[in-house]
Amino acid sequence: MAERADDRLVRLLGIVAYLDGAGPVPVDELARHFGVSERQVLDDVDALWVSGTPGYWPDDLIDFDADSIERGVVRLTEARGMTRPLRLGTREAVALVAALRAMRETAAVQADPGRAGVVESALRKLTDATGEAAAALDVRLAPEGDPRVVAAISSALAAGHRLRIRYVTAVDEESVREVDPVSLHTQDEHAYLLAWCHRSQGRRTFRVDRVLDAVELGVPVEGHDVDPDVDFAPAGDAPTATIVLASPARAVAEQVPVESVRDLPDGSFEVRLRVTNPVWLRRLLLARAPHVLSVEPASVADDVREVARAALAAYADLPADLPDA
Structure with missing residues (x-):
């Protein structure tokens, strides 16, 4: 799967900070x-x-020891201020306060005492440092999903109890399952x-806003070997x-x-993706229609073409003398 640009940016900044504190580190x-x-690390270096600070002359760029790289070791020789403490202006600080207050209301944070x-x-x-500007800021974030569901999930995670959930998938298939909750994560919104x-x-992985009901059971979770990393990509058995x-x-690739x-x-690009919801793909192609050059399999293109024709036909049935809006 192609890496998102923002994910790589976070790693690039992390590499500079890590090397600044750890010293030379083997690849x-x-x-x-x-x-x-290891290939990705070398590409990041x-x-x-x-990269560096504005000006981008040799003395403005982040630097590494080339001889160390040849020996399989990464040694940062000049961070160009990337690791200095950040000095925020009032507007930047207020924006961060708003983001943190919104983050505090998310289910993933509320369910994890450490977070x-x-x-x-x-x-x-940050609020203490910002002063009156932060005091005047009011952020109210409605938690995603039914508040009772979020509360049940949070409680079960904290207590280590099993959950019975009623869940609906992206294609409107409803099921009841008993699950041992492991953790809550956020991705995008x-x-x-x-x-x-x-079962x-x-x-x-279950999207919280698709959990229709959740009941905390008085049964302790079992010790399963569950990989804590979450892959938000569609399942591997979905059609491509x-x-x-x-x-x-x-931007589609991002x-x-x-x-x-x-x-x-010719400057165009090809993406290959897995489709768990044909309606979602149809909407994507219709929204980007002026820039879509080809689609495979042909059945997908035929489906989108029929929907577009039906929409145009609906407009054709409107009276020609409608008043202007």
């Missing part, structure tokens, strides 16, 4: 620490080598429950679609979970 150790391949403590500590220090599902006998788009639609991205000689 393989750095790769393990950041959960990427190459990207950082041409909640970190957020509260950062918010308290959604919250996800990572759990061991007794499926495996690890599953291959789409070629013109360059102006490049905004949509894709299996692969391939740049083409």
Whole structure:
């Protein structure tokens, strides 16, 4: 799956901060620490080598010891101020206070005492430093999903109890499951429950706003070997679609979970993605229609074409003398 640009940016900044404190680090150790391949670490170092502060002359760029790289060790020689304490203006501080207050209300934070403590500590220090501007700020965030569901999930996670949930999938298939909750995560605007599902006998991820009902059971969770990392990409057994788009639609590769991205000689690009919900793909293609150059399989293109024709036909039935809006 293609990596999101914001995920890579966080890792690049993290590499600089980590090396500044740890000193020279072998490439393989750095790769393990950041959960990427050794090749990716070297690509990240190459990207950082041409990054720096405005001006971008040689003396403005982040620098590494080239000889150490040849020996398989990454040694940062110049961070160009990337690790200095950040000095915020009032507007920046207020924006961070608002973001932290919103984060504090999310289910993923409320269900994890460790996360909640970190957020509260950062918010308290930032609010004190910002003063009256922060006091005048009021942020109210409605939690995603039914508040009773969020409360039941949070309580079960804290107590280590099993849950009975009624869940509806993206294609409106409803089921009742008993799950052992593991953790809550957020991705973009959604919250996800990572759990061991007794019905499926495996690890599953449930979007919280699709949990219609949740009941905390008086049964302790079992000790399952569950990978804590959450992959928000569609399941591997979902059908695939291959789409070629013109360059102006490049944001699709960043905004949509894709299996692969391939740049083409004429400036267009090809994305391959898995489709768990045909309605979602249809909407994506209709929204980007001016930039869609080809779609495979042909059945997907035919489906979108029929929907577009039906929409145009509906407009054709309107009276020609409608008043202007």
